[in-house]
Amino acid sequence: MAITWTPRPATLSRRALNRAFLARQLLLERAPLQARSVIEHLTGLQAQAPQAPYVGLWTRIREFVPDDLSALLLDRSAVRLSLMRGTVHLVTADDCRWLRPTVQPCLDRGVGPRGWRRLEGVEPAELAAVGRAWLxxxxxxxxxxxxxxxxxxxxxxxxxxxxxxxxxxxxxxIPPRGVWGRSGQPVYATAETWLSGSPSPVADPGLLVRRYLAAFGPASVADVQMWSGLTRLQEVVDALRGELVVLADDAGTELFDLPDAPRPEPDTPAPVRFLAEFDNAVLSHADRSRIITAEDHRRIMTKNALIPGTVLVDGFVRGSWRAEKTRRTARLIVTPFAALSPRQRGEVEQEGARLLRFLAVRADDRDVVVLSDG
Incomplete structure (x- = not known):
């Protein structure tokens, strides 16, 4: 009787996972790409803070200017709506059409039976019809x-x-919400009307898994579920096994990846990067140790769920940042979570100065302040 041996999956260290993830996120080297291509590659950017996607693109694109994204919103090539995890995301119009029906179960679960009980007498179909008529x-x-x-x-x-x-x-x-330099409360239109076409009526969870791995992998099923807000994705991933690479982390957790996705060497240099508020890079895995420690994750999880901008040093979150602006002055304040070497502090100051020029191009006086360690 022949015995079939199943080879053990290759094991990736935490640092190897970090470098693979940074490569997918375009954080090892800024990409010579257009904003629309990067938004599509990332399957959207989280956008609770209207200006956050601009920082998210600036830190990933070699030559990005705010008008590149504003133009996409104004010509309806990109839109902002509730998607993954029930949070506001900026996505391309094409992705909106298939993503919304795919993540709809997550949104429905957010209401749940308890929510509908509080709305006794309101039927979902009637609510939808009445709301569409108004819009x-x-x-x-x-x-x-x-x-x-x-x-x-x-x-x-x-x-x-x-x-x-x-x-x-x-x-x-709809604009001007989310347009650079503009403000105002959200004003809504239906996706069908705004995009001149109905979203695809067919969900595509297989495409969702593949797109996630391209931007966030290698990853476990739990990771995909954390990012998307969906459940029961094991059977979806199992159906894709024949086209995926199976790996493992140091703890033996089964990870999946696309065969041709980049997996750089663990010692690949990682430059200082400033991530936007709510950046999906720190929110989209069940096991976030590939980019942030559990202790530091607790630091950024505020009671009111406002996730600050963060700073990557050697590929891992090592601090947070905030900008303070007046008409003529601008300050970027960096709060390290642990000691930085003189070289690291200098790199943080240098990259922070670049970010401040982007955020406050008209300011006469700019200053980067790196606070005391820890």
């Missing part, structure tokens, strides 16, 4: 929609109804 008349703000919902269903929680409406109807935040 077909004109784009509307959340306040306008809540007012109309309260009039249509008096006595119910109109704020909750507004949140649920954004679940049952794909709604995009």
């Amino acid at each position: 077909d008349e004109a784009p509307r703000s959340a306040a306008e929609l809540n007012q109309l919902l309260g009039e249509r269903w008096p006595g119910l929680d109109r704020s909750l109804m507004g949140q649920v409406l954004r679940v049952v109807v794909p709604m995009v935040q």
